[in-house]
Amino acid sequence: MHVDPNSFTPLYVQVADALRAQIEDGALRPGTKLKNEDALADEFGTGKATIRQALRLLRTEGLIDTENRRGSTVRTPPALALVSLEKPARIRARMPTAKERAVLGLPEGEPVLVVTYADGHVEILARSEIDAGPALGRE
Template sequence: MPIDPDSYVPAYQQIADDLRGRIESRELPPGRKLPAEDRLADSYGVGKDTVREALAQLRSEGLIRTVNRDGSYVREQIEPDVVQLQGPARIRTRMPTPEERRRFRLDEGVPVLVVEAAGELRILPGHDTELEIPPPR
């Protein structure tokens, strides 16, 4: 599917939008390897740098992961771990440090949650954590 050269939307964004739609519709299901960059470039009628920008966009959204020298894959959707918080809590997101990325095995673009509750500081992977605060009694 070639991109629309007359569009005001950048070519890389058109490609990312197309691939995102194919991932969301499951035409490209979780675990599926995407075509190689040169094949994608040919099919969209663009250069490989434009395809790389589109793939970087999808990685930053957590939709794909790229394995060095192997290719890009549609990410599996992970069932979240539910973490219950008690009392007042402060929660913020940030990008992980290199050590946190290794420890949690995070792909590029996946944030961590910094949770301060009950006098405890916890760092949790953002892609598979759901926070639950029970209603007051």
């Protein structure tokens, strides 16, 4: 695979787009270990810094996990859950702050749900805290 150095799209985004496409079409399945940075740089005709940026982007999107000295692997997509609330509330998903990620023990790329109740009470929930049962509401 090659990238277009004359494109207005940054090289790392082109690399991330190519790898993302392989993940989405199943060519790179969950649990598959990606090639090392040197091999990917050779494959795409870029430098290792470009590959690192592309992998960082894919990590923040929750598509891969990276461990020092072990490399990167494709993450298993999260299971979807139907969530209902017992009382009026608004739910939105977002990426956690660094502090929230540390407190909740979340890996990079893992979103949280922010539940804002009508009374102004706010809860931030990790996927592991989501009950797919009849209610999320906590008193």
